[in-house]
Amino acid sequence: xxxxxxxxxxxxxxxxxxxxxxxxxxxxxxxxxxxxxxxxxxxxxxxxxxxxxxxxxxxxxxxxxxxxxxxxxxxxxxxxxxxxxxxxxxxxxxxxxxxxxxxxxxxxxxxxxxxxxxxxxxxxxxxxxxxxxxxxxxxxxxxxxxxxxxxxxxxxxxxxxxxxxxxxxxxxxxxxxxxxxxxxxxxxxxxxxxxxxxxxxxxxxxxxxxxxxxxxxxxxxxxxxxxxxxxxxxxxxxxxxxxxxxxxxxxxxxxxxxxxxxxxxxx
Amino acid sequence: xxxxxxxxxxxxxxxxxxxxxxxxxxxxxxxxxxxxxxxxxxxxxxxxxxxxxxxxxxxxxxxxxxxxxxxxxxxxxxxxxxxxxxxxxxxxxxxxxxxxxxxxxxxxxxxxxxxxxxxxxxxxxxxxxxxxxxxxxxxxxxxxxxxxxxxxxxxxxxxxxxxxxxxxxxxxxxxxxxxxxxxxxxxxxxxxxxxxxxxxxxxxxxxxxxxxxxxxxxxxxxxxxxxxxxxxxxxxxxxxxxxxxxxxxxxxxxxxxxxxxxxxxxxxxxxxxxxxxxxxxx
Numbered sequence: 001x002x003x004x005x006x007x008x009x010x011x012x013x014x015x016x017x018x019x020x021x022x023x024x025x026x027x028x029x030x031x032x033x034x035x036x037x038x039x040x041x042x043x044x045x046x047x048x049x050x051x052x053x054x055x056x057x058x059x060x061x062x063x064x065x066x067x068x069x070x071x072x073x074x075x076x077x078x079x080x081x082x083x084x085x086x087x088x089x090x091x092x093x094x095x096x097x098x099x100x101x102x103x104x105x106x107x108x109x110x111x112x113x114x115x116x117x118x119x120x121x122x123x124x125x126x127x128x129x130x131x132x133x134x135x136x137x138x139x140x141x142x143x144x145x146x147x148x149x150x151x152x153x154x155x156x157x158x159x160x161x162x163x164x165x166x167x168x169x170x171x172x173x174x175x176x177x178x179x180x181x182x183x184x185x186x187x188x189x190x191x192x193x194x195x196x197x198x199x200x201x202x203x204x205x206x207x208x209x210x211x212x213x214x215x216x217x218x219x220x221x222x223x224x225x226x227x228x229x230x231x232x233x234x235x236x237x238x239x240x241x242x243x244x245x246x247x248x249x250x251x252x253x254x255x256x257x258x259x260x261x262x263x264x265x266x267x
Numbered sequence: 268x269x270x271x272x273x274x275x276x277x278x279x280x281x282x283x284x285x286x287x288x289x290x291x292x293x294x295x296x297x298x299x300x301x302x303x304x305x306x307x308x309x310x311x312x313x314x315x316x317x318x319x320x321x322x323x324x325x326x327x328x329x330x331x332x333x334x335x336x337x338x339x340x341x342x343x344x345x346x347x348x349x350x351x352x353x354x355x356x357x358x359x360x361x362x363x364x365x366x367x368x369x370x371x372x373x374x375x376x377x378x379x380x381x382x383x384x385x386x387x388x389x390x391x392x393x394x395x396x397x398x399x400x401x402x403x404x405x406x407x408x409x410x411x412x413x414x415x416x417x418x419x420x421x422x423x424x425x426x427x428x429x430x431x432x433x434x435x436x437x438x439x440x441x442x443x444x445x446x447x448x449x450x451x452x453x454x455x456x457x458x459x460x461x462x463x464x465x466x467x468x469x470x471x472x473x474x475x476x477x478x479x480x481x482x483x484x485x486x487x488x489x490x491x492x493x494x495x496x497x498x499x500x501x502x503x504x505x506x507x508x509x510x511x512x513x514x515x516x517x518x519x520x521x522x523x524x525x526x527x528x529x530x531x532x533x534x535x536x537x538x539x540x541x542x543x544x545x546x547x548x549x
Contacts, residue, residue, distance in 0.1 A: 067415070129409075
């Protein structure tokens with residue numbers, strides 16, 4: 001019995017060694033036409049479509065909270081932003097892991113979205129509409145992307161990444177962006193009221209087409225002054241980010257990878 | 268000097284053995300298989316710079332009221348100009364693709380030529396990627412800053428005119444044209460006998476549905492909520508249609524797999540060729 005077990009183990013080891021040799025050979029194989037240009041073109045041109053998908057998802061699901069400092073409140077911002085921003089990084093995380101075992105997809109998507117958001121804010125909000133950048137700066141997702149990729153690298157499991165990584169994502173998005181936001185949450189005495197500096201910006205820079213905003217900001221808990229609302233929102237943000245993560249997984253699995261070499265109909 | 272460079276280029280072209288009747292130079296040269304990438308992206312960027320400066324120059328002086336004569340002069344002219352340019356471009360390009368495609372239908376192509384064609388397909392996909400970025404990120408940012416802070420007027424506004432009526436249809440034209448190119452030039456993947464690929468079905472659907480989403484969105488604005496809230500539900504279809512553009516990754520994936528097959532075909536052909544002299548010697 002013991003001999004039999006040893007033999008099976010030896011065979012398994014030999015098979016593993018053989019597989020590694022084959023993989024090593026494949027890694028060092030010289031191709032005639034498959035060279036670095038394909039990599040360069042792929043990684044460069046994919047930036048634009050990833051930026052487009054990520055930025056439109058953020059703008060149209062959570063844009064209002066991302067466009068202005070006075071909307072980055074402790075009640076809704078950590079919840080909605082976490083959900084809207086995790087979707088495309090999750091899809092890229094699946095694609096890059098499935099294709100190359102690279103735990104880099106979320107970081108790659110976060111960098112693409114960072115580029116798109118800053119180009120948009122600078123050219124369209126600052127230069128064209130004349131809002132100062134310190135009023136319309138976008139959130140950065142790079143730190144959250146690195147942490148979520150690290151979670152995947154360590155767990156090698158999408159389920160664990162969705163459970164742990166989504167909460168890490170929600171917390172990291174808030175914590176990383178709280179650093180630039182903190183200055184705008186300082187209290188200010190303005191027209192006989194104590195309000196935040198962000199509120200003063202919202203009053204000073206007119207948004208003529210947005211009457212709804214005034215009501216929503218009034219309710220939007222800037223005046224809760226960082227009570228426990230903040231922490232409840234962060235936990236709930238992680239919960240909705242979990243669902244957002246699986247929306248992204250659906251995109252990566254069934255809209256990007258599954259269709260490879262599948263056809264609707266054979267004529 | 269120029270002569271030396273030409274000789275070097277010719278040596279490089281023939282050095283890897285890819286001199287075939289279908290492809291006289293190395294298909295991987297930047298100036299051979301990849302040149303549509305530079306032309307395509309360059310032209311899209313040029314158009315974008317033109318629209319940006321046009322809006323920057325005229326949006327406050329002529330773009331605030333769609334009933335004004337200035338608006339007709341600057342923006343309706345732009346609108347009709349865009350449609351004419353896109354109509355002409357798509358007619359000429361699709362016609363050329365169909366004519367040249369039918370001419371080569373059924374003809375065999377060398378591995379080197381197939382590699383060149385896949386590089387051209389990737390170039391077209393790259394240009395489409397840039398167009399999608401303009402339509403889904405660059406211009407929506409301006410649309411946000413315009414509507415939320417200036418005015419929501421009609422379906423034709425200074426920001427809608429480049430975004431909805433140029434970059435959205437341009438993306439649809441590029442997606443359809445890229446498929447037509449693959450349909451005739453890369454039959455091993457997209458030939459008639461294969462059926463319609465899911466990858467292009469999703470990619471084309473994304474671009475076409477974005478155009479159709481404009482109608483729904485403007486209808487929603489006209490009846491529902493006049494002021495602009497970006498996260499309002501009638502904006503959400505734009506997002507979900509955009510997700511379908513993930514089919515682009517499937518196009519990349521299936522063409523990479525085909526490239527490995529082409530490499531294998533070439534490798535086998537070379538090994539057979541190297542065996543032949545030995546067989547004669549034996």
